[in-house]
Amino acid sequence: MSIDPVLARIDSQLPAALERLMELLRIPSISTDPAFKPDCARAADWLVEDLQSLGLKASARPTPGHPMVVAHGGPEGAPHLLFYGHYDVQPVDPLDLWDRDPFDPEIQDTPRGRVIRARGASDDKGQLMTFVEALRAWVAEHGSLPCKLTIFFEGEEESGSPSLIPFMKEHAEELKADIALICDTGLFADTVPAIVTQLRGLLGEELTITAASKDLHSGMYGGAAMNPIRVLTRILAALHDDEGRITVPGFYDGVPEIGDNLKKSWQALGFDEKKFLGEVGLSELAGEKGRMALEQLWSRPTCEINGIKGGYTGDGFKTVLPSKASAKVSFRLVGEQDPVALRESFRAMVRSMLPPDCEVEFHGHGTSPAGHMDTAHPAFETARQALTEEYGVDAAYVGCGGSIPIAGYFKSILGMDAMLIGFGKDDDQIHSPNEKYDVESFHKGTRSWARILAALAKS
Amino acid sequence: MSIDPVLARIDSQLPAALERLMELLRIPSISTDPAFKPDCARAADWLVEDLQSLGLKASARPTPGHPMVVAHGGPEGAPHLLFYGHYDVQPVDPLDLWDRDPFDPEIQDTPRGRVIRARGASDDKGQLMTFVEALRAWVAEHGSLPCKLTIFFEGEEESGSPSLIPFMKEHAEELKADIALICDTGLFADTVPAIVTQLRGLLGEELTITAASKDLHSGMYGGAAMNPIRVLTRILAALHDDEGRITVPGFYDGVPEIGDNLKKSWQALGFDEKKFLGEVGLSELAGEKGRMALEQLWSRPTCEINGIKGGYTGDGFKTVLPSKASAKVSFRLVGEQDPVALRESFRAMVRSMLPPDCEVEFHGHGTSPAGHMDTAHPAFETARQALTEEYGVDAAYVGCGGSIPIAGYFKSILGMDAMLIGFGKDDDQIHSPNEKYDVESFHKGTRSWARILAALAKS
Structure with missing residues (x-):
């Protein structure tokens, strides 16, 4: 026909x-x-x-x-x-x-x-x-x-x-x-x-860190009471090393290198990295060093903080020490990375970094391999x-x-x-x-x- | 009379x-x-x-x-x-x-x-x-x-x-x-x-870090585009060292040790540290190691993150890479610490930690010695x-x-x-x-x- x-x-x-x-x-x-x-x-x-x-x-x-x-x-x-x-x-x-x-x-x-x-x-x-x-x-x-x-x-x-x-x-x-x-x-x-x-697959996690049982005044407690935003930023900052690699234990298990043929075919696409970044006001790749843009986008796993909040965020200033601080973190996954195992590994890493008096509550969002x-x-x-x-x-x-x-x-x-x-x-x-x-x-x-x-x- | x-x-x-x-x-x-x-x-x-x-x-x-x-x-x-x-x-x-x-x-x-x-x-x-x-x-x-x-x-x-x-x-x-x-x-x-x-004196600073010119989708850009929340958490996490000391260059210039007499009189107050912390659900001092509670509260300077926000913070999950992330940071000051000089030193430290493509905007809040x-x-x-x-x-x-x-x-x-x-x-x-x-x-x-x-x- x-x-x-x-x-x-x-x-x-x-x-x-x-x-x-x-x-x-x-x-x-x-x-x-x-x-x-x-x-x-x-x-x-x-x-x-x-x-x-x-x-x-x-x-x-x-x-x-x-x-x-x-x-x-x-x-x-x-x-x-x-x-x-x-x-x-x-x-x-x-x-x-x-x-x-x-x-x-x-x-x-x-x-x-x-x-x-x-x-x-x-x-x-x-x-x-x-x-x-x-x-x-x-x-x-x-x-x-x-x-x-x-x-x-x-x-x-x-x-x-x-x-x-x-x-x-x-x-x-x-x-x-x-x-x-x-x-x-x-x-x-x-x-x-x-x-x-x-x-890429996806693992979404939300974590809330609680220190004191209520919001405190930093004049009265500042210096002596633990600040959960400080704890949260410390944990989140530790998720990447200086090379842009993700530090969650076992994170790269099951991450394959792409084959030479595929790599060559991607190179042949003539992807315009400068234009891609330039359109959104950027000029340098932010991912793992030594990887071309299409690898960073398609075949390498990521960890991104998609949202963070804690304390006073309105106009002006309040010298509050909040009781809680939270963040939403997502991981893009590749190859055979196991989202369920990585969720546990991420949570264990966070727990291991908690100082005394702090608690963490996790809320799991979607997983897909x-x-x-x-x-x-x-x-x-x-x-x-x-x-x-x-x-x-x-x-x-x-x-x-x-x-x-x-x-x-x-x-x-x-x-x-x-x-x-x-x-x-x-x-x-x-x-x-x-x-x-x-x-x-x-x-x-x-x-x-x-x-x-x-x-x-x-x- | x-x-x-x-x-x-x-x-x-x-x-x-x-x-x-x-x-x-x-x-x-x-x-x-x-x-x-x-x-x-x-x-x-x-x-x-x-x-x-x-x-x-x-x-x-x-x-x-x-x-x-x-x-x-x-x-x-x-x-x-x-x-x-x-x-x-x-x-x-x-x-x-x-x-x-x-x-x-x-x-x-x-x-x-x-x-x-x-x-x-x-x-x-x-x-x-x-x-x-x-x-x-x-x-x-x-x-x-x-x-x-x-x-x-x-x-x-x-x-x-x-x-x-x-x-x-x-x-x-x-x-x-x-x-x-x-x-x-x-x-x-x-x-x-x-x-x-x-x-204590006070120095209030608000900083906003901008990476891309608009919010991005982490599926499309994740891994390749810089995430300003990641930059912000890295900078904020670096403000304290492992001993709880503040790392802003020159921060401890003009911070005196309290005299023996004053220290003894504070010790004699019988301040109930356990009760003070216990009333707000805490048990351990979070400030500089080796300092008693009243020192941490009255005679030592602090750095606190009073607020942080970036990305999606509502219910559920959005895999957004935000364009901006911001925080409010305050410093309690003691002795002869100069709030104006410390503001400049803080800003210089933040700028020195900015990766390519990121900009920072500061908004100064109050200062008092x-x-x-x-x-x-x-x-x-x-x-x-x-x-x-x-x-x-x-x-x-x-x-x-x-x-x-x-x-x-x-x-x-x-x-x-x-x-x-x-x-x-x-x-x-x-x-x-x-x-x-x-x-x-x-x-x-x-x-x-x-x-x-x-x-x-x-x-």
């Missing part, structure tokens, strides 16, 4: 496809805020109806949180693909930093091209719809779906996916496919199509070729500094490899005010999926 | 004296909040009228802020005393932690005795009125004042005293006396009358004897960990020594909800001033 008429239809029907995306973007499906629960259900129902119109057997499945959308279709015996995306979006505050209502989407002309401006335009409704629109064009031209398909849309990705693992386990047989396609990542440096083959995609699976090279054809630029296997736990779950729960392909750009402002998705990303993304589907259908 | 009828009158007139204090406490003279400016003026006028009723020539003097109350009286040729107090009070928030309206004073029976409950009861209206009531009883019994007197009440003590120095300089000739009496301190350990002979009262002035021993007689316990020369800049100004601007005598207790909750002043403090305080005035009049 020829791809050309499908691509031509995608081109001619772009305005209608954008209209459909705008409809979905008008639904404020903020998953973290209970006030928007009916809107999340409405977004799921909208998708179910749209998928049914393509001949898929689709339904919204209840969970303790927001519904999952699951759909099946396509010819038996053909390669079986699962496609994952999420229909929920981030909250929109601070609302006053938006140029317009985040749920009143608009196509805007900008100096860098036409963009779709709305919450969720890039993360992830626009990306998710690239796949749906590719299917629609295919069905319109050829009367049937190109492959056997399972569609799996989540509504809790922006709020920690509490229902995801139980749902995947309960419906493992139904969800299994040959390979999973995930559309929630970006292009490389805005111009080069990319397949993410390694993702790092992900490695096995590019030996033939679908990777097939998809890479298809992306290369669409963009006219060699598609790259890249790493991703962030953590997308779903990729690991497909492997660990369903035994499937996952391919992360997306069309977002660095300036999409996801999770921030004035989120956008380039019309070009939406258009070329749709065309890319049509090409990938055609190529995988043949394989 | 005999003291006995004066003391008897103070005893018999205690209910009326308390009534007058309650009247003053009903005026919400919060100096920091412009909404209460008329109330500050009303408090000043109330005092002027009360002082006039004692035969003093009193007036409220305008300043760019709240008025000063100045009064003169008493026989020429007699010893000339200046008495200082402040009629303004701290704000009352959080109001919901108060058991009653802070400006609806009440005498309450508590397990630890009768207390006057109201904002300003202890700090400083109750203390200030002990002196006024002593004068009233004296005048009632003897028909005239015991000494030549200058009364000097400020209305901006709780908001940094912006008008104080200009006013003192402008009216230096008018305000000069033989010695100043300041009633804004406490008893020693709640039971022993005390004259404060050394006060440490204060040392010269107990060689005969008024000290006279007052100490009078306090000893009233309390039946040897009155002590003590230090004070806090900073009361006015004492230094009397010396530097007017060339007068100052004696700090007060009757507050550690549990008075000044600056906090449910402030109180013991009726016993008010009563014995008034009696003490009558004794001190009688003794100084004879000298």
